[in-house]
Amino acid sequence: MNARRQACAACYPRSTLPARHHAKDMETTEAANAPQPDGDADDAPASRDRSGIQSIEVGSHLLVALTRAMRAMALGDLARAAGMHPSKAHRYLVSLQRVGAVSQDPLTGRYELGPFALRLGLASLNRREAITLARPLLGGLRDQTGHTIGIAVWSDRGPTVVHWEKAGGAPGVNLRIGDVIPMLNSATGRLFGAYLPIEQTLPLVERELHERAADDLPGLPRSLTDYYRLCEEIRTEGASWVSGSLLPGVSALSLPVFGMRGQLALVLIALNLHPLFHAQRGGELEATLRAFVTRLSTLLQTPPPARTKASGRREKPAR
Numbered sequence: 284m285n286a287r288r289q290a291c292a293a294c295y296p297r298s299t300l301p302a303r304h305h306a307k308d309m310e311t312t313e314a315a316n317a318p319q320p321d322g323d324a325d326d327a328p329a330s331r332d333r334s335g336i337q338s339i340e341v342g343s344h345l346l347v348a349l350t351r352a353m354r355a356m357a358l359g360d361l362a363r364a365a366g367m368h369p370s371k372a373h374r375y376l377v378s379l380q381r382v383g384a385v386s387q388d389p390l391t392g393r394y395e396l397g398p399f400a401l402r403l404g405l406a407s408l409n410r411r412e413a414i415t416l417a418r419p420l421l422g423g424l425r426d427q428t429g430h431t432i433g434i435a436v437w438s439d440r441g442p443t444v445v446h447w448e449k450a451g452g453a454p455g456v457n458l459r460i461g462d463v464i465p466m467l468n469s470a471t472g473r474l475f476g477a478y479l480p481i482e483q484t485l486p487l488v489e490r491e492l493h494e495r496a497a498d499d500l501p502g503l504p505r506s507l508t509d510y511y512r513l514c515e516e517i518r519t520e521g522a523s524w525v526s527g528s529l530l531p532g533v534s535a536l537s538l539p540v541f542g543m544r545g546q547l548a549l550v551l552i553a554l555n556l557h558p559l560f561h562a563q564r565g566g567e568l569e570a571t572l573r574a575f576v577t578r579l580s581t582l583l584q585t586p587p588p589a590r591t592k593a594s595g596r597r598e599k600p601a602r
Contacts, residue, residue: 341367342375346384346400350439355393413540413548414445416582421448424575428568430560433552434540435464435471437479441487442471442550450555458530467491467510468500470523470537471550477514477523478539478547500528522569526557534560536569538576542583551576 348364349356356364362372376394379385383399417434425432425448433447442464458464466472466487476484488510495503502525504510517523526534535554542548553572554560561568 338375342379345372345375345379346396349385349394349396355388355391355395357391357393361394413542413579413583417540417549417551417579418446420575420579421446424448424571425450428553428571430553430555430568433458433554435475435550435552437475437483437547438463441466442469442475445549465491465529467495468498468503468525468528470525470529470535471552473513473517473525474523474537474539474550475547476510477517502528520564522573524564530554532557536572538572540576540583541580545584548580548583551579 344365358369362369383397385394386397387394421432431450435442435444440463444460444462464471523537534557538551539547540549
């Protein structure tokens, strides 16, 4: 049979080989012989034992760079961060824009993560067990307290809002799903800073300290020493309060929800316009919220019931 195939290959030029031979040959050599956009080293196949679409891997470098930058970037800066030439980066960005993974500001020309990237990230976050358990319960808590209730989790960009149940009569409460909450002047950001490992939060805290050096918000930490002193107070109280420092005229209270091994799983947020929000320490609202997070933490820390073996029947051994 092999001799017959060799004779067949010798009789037919490459372009006129029967389709079944040509297709099989293309299938095994496509990854190795695919044309490279610029001949860059990073376009070479990364592995000989597993084929893939190399252009997707190269384009992902731009998405990683945008995620790490935390802000919109000029083409030259983005290309350098992704380790590629600007002309090559531009070609990839055109395609990423077409699928919504990247967007470009028409005035500044800077690039940012697009709507599809946001939906993709939120879809991943929403699959977390803590969010799945918490979301159906938030509407009842909103009705019980009369305040807007939300949850936030930690993402690569920082504290990220993943669900809101908005109370009526609170037009000033205008956070959106997917919003990234600051570390220094929000109850939620401070709570994450209090309970997460320092290596996760330090880059964001240092950046905000630099950017907000001239801000005159009340209670805003001015140094790492001030910030971590505040975090120690939050750990002592087990909750974080702010009033007017994140949204004008809006007060908020955030509490931690813990999952397996006692790790912070998410943060519960309650907020409302200041005249309507009575969240004094030790008050009724705090007691209600603490009871809720205790219940949710217990649900997350309870292992699922063990699966029982089917009785009365035994599987036949495989032959």
